[in-house]
Amino acid sequence: MLLSCEIIELNNEKCRLITLNDITDYKKMEDKMASLERLNLIGQMAAGIGHEIRNPMTTVRGFLQMYRNKDSFIKYKETFNLMIDELDRANSIITEFLSLAKNKPVNLTLKNINRIVQKILPLIQADATNNEMVVEVELTEVIDLLLDEEEIIQLVLNLVRNGFEAMTAGKRLKIKTFLDGNQVVLAVEDQGSGIKPEILDKLGTPFFTTKENGTGLGLSVCYGIAERNNATINIETGPSGTTIFVRFDDFAGML
Template sequence: MNIEDFISSNPDLQQILMQMHSKLFDILPCGISIAADAGCKTIIHNSVTARFLRIEPLGQFSFSTQGPHPMKVYQNGKMIPAEELPIEQAVRFGKEIVGCELEFVWEDGITKFARWNASPIRDNDGIIRGCIATMGEITDYVHKSRKLRIRRDYLEKLVEERTSELRKSEERFSKIFHSSPNTLMIVRKSDFRLIDVNQRALKNSTFSRENLIGNTLFELGMPEAHFLQFKDKLEENSSIENMEFSFLRNENEVTYLLSAEKMELDNEECFLLTRTNITKNKQVEKEMARLDRLNLVGKMAAGIAHEIRNPMTTVRGYLQVMGAKTEFKSYSSAFGIMMDEIDHANSIITKYLSLACHKPNNPSYQNIDKILDDLYPLLRAEASKQQKEVVLETMDTPKILLNANEIVQLTLNLAQNGLDAMKENGRLSVRTYTQDEQVVLSVKDEGTGIPRENIEKLGIPFFTTKDNHTGLGLATSYNIVHRHHGKFKVQSGSGGTEFLVYFPIK
């Protein structure tokens, strides 16, 4: 049957197609199918639809006809019966079908996809006589969409895996960061402000997390010169290794080592900082240097003191004998001066010998309060000569291992320094008390204080700010404290200086 016969045998279609050229049915680029009866028994397809359905051009094909069909039709992955196809829905139920996507699967494995539209054809009485349907093949589109979906699913899975790895990595970093025994901080490169700190940093800081986050190290107490140096080095090298800086905290010098490495956090350039407090290390280094100097002086003393002392003793003896003779009576004053100078030199040698000693001589368990009580009249007499006052306050401390003579020498040295530092009517306070399993000896004056640059030099042999002094008094005192396994601490300001000596109880 050709198109003319088909149209002639269907008067209902003549009115619809009367204005169309007969070849229009075949030359339209879209697929067209026409159902010529209300039972969808006769459906004719133009060449586009025929090629899609793999039938002859203008061939008839209907799922409503009897007999096996060469393909199966699926919608959304589910096989559908003939009555659910777009043409059947339009003819049997008068539905307007738009954009119905179907999958056609042939027995030989060929699969095609198409998007269908269908509209019922009614006569003048409104009775459905058939339908017209259009079809557009979307096989390539579906295949590409599936490939894209597979690719998208793969990429999403890959992104999910990478995200999961990144999340795990971030969790590991966060765990290591916050549980690290070292002080760690993260600084933003753009403005050098802290964006995170670990628990150790909080523990070692007097600030809360809220007060730390958002501030620069300069705003948190780093000296401006060090902060600018810190910034310059990071901007130049993107890393810092063991940059040392010091500052005062509660009148005590604190020293840190600061290291930094560049890192990226949340797509933002940052620096991971580690800060190590080396204040105690510095103090140990200073103490070791001081002990080295004491050791050097001790070796010098051990080598020459006895050799010098013996001839000086002989000279003093002869001077004393000659001064007693009548013929030299007119020179007695000169002999006295010479013997005083020899005695002064001898006292210096005695201090040298004290520096050479590394442990207290014959220590025993004694009460330091008793030693100070016995020494107090001498201290009061010396203070009275200078029109100054000495106050002794003891707190019934326990017995500790001491050498009484060395404790007397230590106290006299500290007291003499305190008296020398004060003007008339000044008061020197000598106290003892117990603190943290230690017996504390405190000697405090009301002088003008010691310049900070000189405090670190205290105890260095021959360092002194006084005229006609050797600088061995404090060096000897430091050595005595060291031999007793004690600790020295100096607190000084405009209101005076306090020397604190800590002796272990056990």
């Protein structure tokens, strides 16, 4: 609340005029803007140093591949394989890091979010089977939007995999789409144990993670993708699970 108070006179009597304004939405927007600014700063760093790191790594990887197949190094082949695997892992982190860049070019064309979900559904179902989980899909008719399809695929897969990691075997994950006013909404709902309040405010912060082998970039990348595709991300969580809503504005309808 924002409180203001001043002394006024009514009928020659001094009174206090007190005003209370609810600024909850303003504070939420302020926090969101601060988070986006941090994300953009990290993105600028990513764009500046990501490629410079990747180029020498590519050279090192190439020489390792060449030397591991030479007869004189055959006894070190497993060591070479391990080094190549670690370089590939580092490269995948750099790829995620580069996805944070605000000035990353996007290819916005008219796409339907339902068709994008259906396109990658076999991959999602295979992932669910490997983790002994169930996937439900509830797609309702929605309008086409200006989207970068490759980015939206990455967004959906990141959210789905986060959902799988939050659950134990036998649980159910639901993917939904629906219209809410002039917004198209994509929702990913898991049956995990929910997100602790002290962690909720930090979600989306680059390199913040609660996972043992996590990089803390997955959800940060999702926020960046949402921003570039005219969308916002909201999270509802509780003891019975978490739902992440991605709300797309209908900019295509304004053309």
